[in-house]
Amino acid sequence: MKISIITAVYNRERTIAAALASLHAQTHPDIEHIIIDGGSTDGTLPILEAAARRPQTRLISEPDHGIYDALNKGLVRATGEVIGILHSDDSFADRDVLADVARTFEAVPTDAVYGDLDYVSDDDSARIIRHWRSGAYTPARLRRGWMPPHPALFVRKPVIDRLGGYDTSLRIAADYDAILRWFIGARIQPAYLPRVLVRMRVGGVSNRNLARIVQKSREDLTAMRRNKVGGLTTLAMKNLSKLPQFLAR
Structure with a gap:
């Protein structure tokens, strides 16, 4: 199984080498990197x-x-059966991540596989700030604001080809909008891989300051309404669901 990994990067001299090293260490033998x-x-x-x-x-x-926009350029060029994202500030949790993802796709008839994610300190990737345990998917959870971590999600290419990539009119929540569209439009029954797949450095664009948080909430609400999964109540549940992620594992 060929897995295409897309990395969008701009002026990340400090972190990009670690991201690349985590990809180059993967044991899975067939990886396309765009x-x-x-x-x-x-x-x-x-x-x-x-x-x-x-x-x-x-x-x-x-x-x-x-x-x-950069990720969409990667989607157009990807030739793998499955597509995943590796952001320039992130790294795969260990060398067997993509091998485990491929084995899950081969063992379970599914169009998507996802796992857990650790938010780590910007200057010490060994220090976990927040643990995102995804848990098993149900359509009801999607309507309560649940989503899998975007960097820990792998989707079959035909789903993306049919339903489209990221809406660039959304500056922060286009990943959430795309996930809702893929899961609902393709009626995906994703497979949950219950282990950490990605380490993400804190300080991302969506939570950089209060203005960004407000913008993200507005865009989340737009995504919910256009994909018909709820409104203000769903938004409130989505935000509240993050609180347990800060508790000790």
Whole structure:
């Protein structure tokens, strides 16, 4: 099974090497890596160019209109049976992540596999700030604001080809909108892999400041309403569901 991993990056000299190392360490034998660089002006590009010399790695470096535009460029170019995302600040939790994902796809008739995610300190990736235990999927949970962690979600390419990628009019919540569209439109019964797949550094765009939090809530509500999974009550449940993630594991 070929797995396509898309990385969107812009000026991430400090973190991109660790992200790439976690991908290059994977034991799964068939990985396509598509790197979409937004025209980095720091030391990111030389690191990416070195990575692009590896087999099945493609680098596109050009201006874009934000992360979702960059991810859409990757989706168009992906040729794998399954597609996943590796953000430039993130890393796979261990070397067997993609092998376990592939085994799950092969064992279970499903169009999506997802797992858990750890938020880690920006300056110490060994220190866990927040643990996102996804739990098993049900349609009722989706309507209570549940979603799988976007970086820990892997989806079969035909689903994305049929239902589309990320809506770039949403600047923060296009991933949530896409997940709702894929799960509802394809009537996906995803398989839950109950283990941490990705470590994400804290400080992402969606929770950087109060204005961003407000914008994300508005976009979440737009996604809920357009995909007919609820409204303000669902939004409130979605936000409240994050609180247990800060408790000790």
